[in-house]
Amino acid sequence: MYQIDTLTKTYQQGKRVVHALQDVSLRIDDGELVSIQGPTGGGKSTLLQMLGGLDRPTSGSISLDGTDLAGMNDTDLTRVRAETIGFVFQNFNLIPTLTAQENVETALVPSGVSKEERAARAVAALESVSLGDRADHLPGELSGGQQQRVAIARALVKNPKVLLADEPTGNLDEETRDEIVDLLEGLWKEQGLTLILVTHDSVVARRTPRRLRIAKGQVKDLTA
Numbered sequence: 001m002y003q004i005d006t007l008t009k010t011y012q013q014g015k016r017v018v019h020a021l022q023d024v025s026l027r028i029d030d031g032e033l034v035s036i037q038g039p040t041g042g043g044k045s046t047l048l049q050m051l052g053g054l055d056r057p058t059s060g061s062i063s064l065d066g067t068d069l070a071g072m073n074d075t076d077l078t079r080v081r082a083e084t085i086g087f088v089f090q091n092f093n094l095i096p097t098l099t100a101q102e103n104v105e106t107a108l109v110p111s112g113v114s115k116e117e118r119a120a121r122a123v124a125a126l127e128s129v130s131l132g133d134r135a136d137h138l139p140g141e142l143s144g145g146q147q148q149r150v151a152i153a154r155a156l157v158k159n160p161k162v163l164l165a166d167e168p169t170g171n172l173d174e175e176t177r178d179e180i181v182d183l184l185e186g187l188w189k190e191q192g193l194t195l196i197l198v199t200h201d202s203v204v205a206r207r208t209p210r211r212l213r214i215a216k217g218q219v220k221d222l223t224a
């Protein structure tokens with residue numbers, strides 16, 4: 001469970017101070033599927049970065065299962081990210097010179113999993129996104145939707161508790177978008193994940209049980 005209390009994140013832009021997040025308080029329970037919408041510059045990516053322990057708040061707290069991410073040292077935070085949180089991005093962020101199989105295996109390197117186990121788990125993860133027959137392909141040989149499936153397999157191969165997705169369908173046509181949302185929704189149900197996704201797309205947001213809107217650094221729960 002995430003518990004966020006009076007979280008503020010400011011950035012200095014020249015002489016100007018930008019409040020990317022302002023006094024945000026929020027709770028996200030285990031197993032929720034939540035979308036985050038809002039205008040450009042509203043603070044969506046900043047919030048996702050905080051949830052992923054990729055950046056630290058200026059003030060306030062953000063805890064995951066009772067541990068304050070803001071107060072953790074870098075080593076512990078890296079471990080939490082490696083073991084507990086999966087990330088999916090708009091641009092897939094696959095390594096172009098590695099095959100689908102190798103891309104997925106990379107996610108297990110920081111956790112110290114043996115080579116044999118990495119290979120077996122990557123095969124299973126690719127099968128879970130219906131890409132078992134494309135394991136030897138390079139990203140450039142795959143469609144956008146297939147690349148996103150590889151990225152989802154890479155995020156889930158470590159069995160994370162939380163999956164954070166930043167515009168996961170932003171680069172896909174409508175049909176592929178629907179396939180990817182179907183896939184994410186299926187994995188969410190099957191694996192009991194907490195799935196939090198940032199999206200500009202109201203069609204995607206309408207499919208999530210809980211919808212948050214963030215504008216000018218402030219969060220509103222549209223389903224409360």
Ligand SMILES: Nc1ncnc2c1ncn2[C@@H]1O[C@H](COP(=O)(O)OP(=O)(O)OP(=O)(O)O)[C@@H](O)[C@H]1O
Pocket residue numbers: 011012013018019020038039040041042043044045046047
């Ligand atoms: N590293 C940074 N340095 C300075 N300002 C930043 C930085 N990151 C974000 N900001 C500012 O914080 C505010 C919130 O940005 P954020 O990227 O979270 O918005 P967003 O809702 O994700 O926008 P978009 O939909 O365009 O991705 C913006 O005013 C942005 O300019």
